[in-house]
Amino acid sequence: MKTVGFFATAIxxxxxxCGPAAAHHAFxxxxxxxxxxxxxxxxxxxxxxxxxxxxxxxxxxxGGVVEKWRVEAGSPNTLVRRGMTRxxxxxxxxxxxxxxxxxxxxxxxxxxxxxxxxxxxxxxxxPGTGAPAGE
Amino acid sequence: MKRCTLxxxxxxxxxxxxxxxxxxxxxxxxxxLANGKPNLSGVWQAYTTANWNVLTHGASAGPPEYGALLAxxxxxxxxxxxxxxxxxxxxxxxxxxxxxxxxxxxELKCFLPGVPRANYMPYPLQIFxxxxxxxxxxxxxxxxxxVNLGAPQPSAIDxxxxxxxxxxxxxxxxxxVAGFNGMGWLDRAGxxxxxxxxxxxxxxxxxxxxxxxxxxxxxxxxxxxPWTMRFRLVRNPNPQxxxxxxxxxxxxxxxxxxxxxxxxxx
Amino acid sequence: xxxxxxxxxxxxxxxxxxxxxxxxxxTPWGDPDLQGKWSNATLTPLQRPAELGDKQFFTxxxxxxxxxxRIAAQSGDANIEAxxxxxxxxxxNDAWMDRGNDIVPTRRTSLIVxxxxxxxxxFTAAAQREHEQNLARAKEHPADTPEDRYxxxxxxxxxxxxxxxxxxxxxxxxxxxxxxxxxxxxAELNHEVRIIPIDGxxxxxxxxxxxxxxxxxxxxxxxxxxxxxxxxxxxxxxxxQMLDSVMSDEFRVVERFTRTGxxxxxxxxxxxDPVFTTPWTVEIFMHPQPGELVEFACHEGxxxxxxxxxxxxxxxxxxxxxxx
Numbered sequence: 177m178k179t180v181g182f183f184a185t186a187i188x189x190x191x192x193x194c195g196p197a198a199a200h201h202a203f204x205x206x207x208x209x210x211x212x213x214x215x216x217x218x219x220x221x222x223x224x225x226x227x228x229x230x231x232x233x234x235x236x237x238x239g240g241v242v243e244k245w246r247v248e249a250g251s252p253n254t255l256v257r258r259g260m261t262r263x264x265x266x267x268x269x270x271x272x273x274x275x276x277x278x279x280x281x282x283x284x285x286x287x288x289x290x291x292x293x294x295x296x297x298x299x300x301x302x303p304g305t306g307a308p309a310g311e
Numbered sequence: 312m313k314r315c316t317l318x319x320x321x322x323x324x325x326x327x328x329x330x331x332x333x334x335x336x337x338x339x340x341x342x343x344l345a346n347g348k349p350n351l352s353g354v355w356q357a358y359t360t361a362n363w364n365v366l367t368h369g370a371s372a373g374p375p376e377y378g379a380l381l382a383x384x385x386x387x388x389x390x391x392x393x394x395x396x397x398x399x400x401x402x403x404x405x406x407x408x409x410x411x412x413x414x415x416x417x418e419l420k421c422f423l424p425g426v427p428r429a430n431y432m433p434y435p436l437q438i439f440x441x442x443x444x445x446x447x448x449x450x451x452x453x454x455x456x457x458v459n460l461g462a463p464q465p466s467a468i469d470x471x472x473x474x475x476x477x478x479x480x481x482x483x484x485x486x487x488v489a490g491f492n493g494m495g496w497l498d499r500a501g502x503x504x505x506x507x508x509x510x511x512x513x514x515x516x517x518x519x520x521x522x523x524x525x526x527x528x529x530x531x532x533x534x535x536x537p538w539t540m541r542f543r544l545v546r547n548p549n550p551q552x553x554x555x556x557x558x559x560x561x562x563x564x565x566x567x568x569x570x571x572x573x574x575x576x577x
Numbered sequence: 578x579x580x581x582x583x584x585x586x587x588x589x590x591x592x593x594x595x596x597x598x599x600x601x602x603x604t605p606w607g608d609p610d611l612q613g614k615w616s617n618a619t620l621t622p623l624q625r626p627a628e629l630g631d632k633q634f635f636t637x638x639x640x641x642x643x644x645x646x647r648i649a650a651q652s653g654d655a656n657i658e659a660x661x662x663x664x665x666x667x668x669x670n671d672a673w674m675d676r677g678n679d680i681v682p683t684r685r686t687s688l689i690v691x692x693x694x695x696x697x698x699x700f701t702a703a704a705q706r707e708h709e710q711n712l713a714r715a716k717e718h719p720a721d722t723p724e725d726r727y728x729x730x731x732x733x734x735x736x737x738x739x740x741x742x743x744x745x746x747x748x749x750x751x752x753x754x755x756x757x758x759x760x761x762x763x764a765e766l767n768h769e770v771r772i773i774p775i776d777g778x779x780x781x782x783x784x785x786x787x788x789x790x791x792x793x794x795x796x797x798x799x800x801x802x803x804x805x806x807x808x809x810x811x812x813x814x815x816x817x818q819m820l821d822s823v824m825s826d827e828f829r830v831v832e833r834f835t836r837t838g839x840x841x842x843x844x845x846x847x848x849x850d851p852v853f854t855t856p857w858t859v860e861i862f863m864h865p866q867p868g869e870l871v872e873f874a875c876h877e878g879x880x881x882x883x884x885x886x887x888x889x890x891x892x893x894x895x896x897x898x899x900x901x
Contacts, residue, residue, distance in 0.1 A: 205889065227879060245758075276666045288885060441605075567883075
């Protein structure tokens with residue numbers, strides 16, 4: 177029990193210091209924690225650029241209106257090393273984006289979670305390309 | 312055989328031999344790697360005004376408030392035939408680029424200059440070349456290219472500097488560059504290309520302190536045929552000097568983001 | 578001694594010398610070979626969590642448990658529901674991240690090896706005051722201009738592109754190329770190229786400052802020792818590992834690179850800056866990076882900066898309107 181508690185605290189402390197929200201970019205400055213949003217739309221194009229890729233969506237709304245949204249994602253470089261190319265995510269792919277709206281009021285959000293309509297993640301995680309276990 | 316013919320023949324042979332020997336000594340008169348290939352390592356800079364305009368051009372005005380400082384100096388071009396074979400729409404685009412060059416040139420924004428432009432900017436580049444590795448660092452914007460000496464790598468996504476794959480043609484290093492994003496310019500005069508651009512560079516020593524450089528550009532979306540540019544890279548005579556840092560990003564922030572700066576309260 | 582006996586004496590010594598040399602890969606001109614593509618991604622944190630006290634190393638079992646828990650704790654995907662309920666903006670899916678999948682092979686509990694508590698030493702009193710003033714100012718002026726933002730957000734520099742080379746959450750990849758006069762280290766993030774002359778030339782003049790500092794190296798036995806000075810002081814210097822700090826004009830780093838195996842470079846860096854009460858040292862192990870380095874053209878696509886500034890202006894506008 178003691179060991180579990182000890183590790184649990186250590187993990188919490190460590191993740192507070194360098195959790196995913198830190199990255200190189202204070203996301204909470206750009207996106208509003210009080211404006212969560214879920215977008216269901218069709219990808220029109222992906223800008224595979226740094227420091228962030230941008231996914232452009234057509235999002236149909238009531239009344240036949242189609243809104244244009246852009247969703248901020250990560251650096252494409254890791255995905256390129258996992259085999260992604262410029263043609264990997266074709267226009268027309270339907271996605272569901274959960275994220276938070278841009279504070280500047282534009283049709284933009286961060287791609288906190290980007291999935292296909294059946295619930296599978298759009299961007300595939302594979303085993304990390306990091307340190308081998310021991311030398 | 313008549314004696315004079317023999318003498319002429321002998322002289323001919325001697326002439327050919329001496330010319331061959333001279334060629335060999337010129338060709339051999341540059342550093343080589345352990346594996347015998349030419350060693351391109353060093354600090355180099357292009358002897359040309361091509362970054363202002365790759366074609367022959369006279370002097371012209373810059374923004375008036377900067378007088379002669381930002382005027383365009385004259386210079387000879389580096390393009391075979393001194394003409395870029397644009398398709399009609401691309402020629403229109405170049406003219407629009409030129410009219411808007413003091414707002415739209417990627418160099419203004421400290422964007423990566425692409426290939427071949429990085430090689431003829433008026434700043435040094437430094438090549439690090441070992442048997443299995445080749446890295447080219449550019450002073451402007453800290454641009455850099457890893458040049459692949461092994462099996463060719465395709466480009467998965469578009470980039471500013473492209474993907475460089477090299478092979479040897481005798482003592483000439485040939486680099487195939489592709490995978491561009493089409494957003495770069497070829498010079499400050501608005502000459503441009505698209506993401507279909509492929510560049511074939513050739514680096515050949517002309518003595519120990521000079522490299523003859525050529526680049527053939529092929530882009531069926533922009534040009535009606537391939538075309539070639541040539542100039543000389545000259546070695547920095549001071550071996551104690553390496554590239555210094557020219558990170559121009561901080562110098563462009565006001566230009567790029569100024570509209571979003573906080574205004575002091577009146 | 579007869580000639581034959583001399584040979585018997587000298588030959589084994591020579592062979593030992595050759596064997597020793599053969600263990601460290603060498604360039605054709607005889608320097609230790611550090612060349613190739615490397616990563617310094619690791620799950621080991623920079624600082625030992627305070628709860629671990631004096632515990633310098635994990636046991637094998639503790640290490641395995643720690644790795645599992647660290648991966649889980651950092652998992653953006655696993656934490657989406659928790660983030661949603663807490664209103665935590667988070668960033669994006671795990672697929673974009675690459676923090677590595679193991680801790681350092683020594684099983685040390687922190688990258689910091691000196692001081693003994695595995696934590697960044699305290700600032701001096703004056704530096705601490707400056708640090709607190711900086712933090713207070715940042716609260717008041719989070720984004721007046723880009724100069725209020727992190728160097729990473731401005732695309733000026735990341736943790737791995739300068740000394741000390743500290744890991745970031747992704748793209749911790751490096752390409753090392755050597756010539757007889759230089760060791761060059763290219764970092765993927767921000768396409769930084771550190772050019773390190775090893776021919777004994779002096780540093781740049783003190784008045785010339787660079788974001789990448791100015792590095793000079795030499796081989797001491799099998800170790801490349803690099804000293805970096807001429808740093809532009811900046812409080813957002815250390816990348817994501819230490820987003821806020823204080824730096825002085827006298828900042829200096831001494832790094833040591835040793836090829837400790839076919840698939841390993843041991844990296845040590847000591848940070849000397851009088852703002853800290855003592856110097857501090859990190860130890861990281863670089864391992865081969867099997868993939869290519871991919872272009873990281875940061876400034877060219879920096880919608881994030883215009884986003885941060887415009888978002889802050891909009892928040893200020895709304896706050897002003899609400900007050901009316």
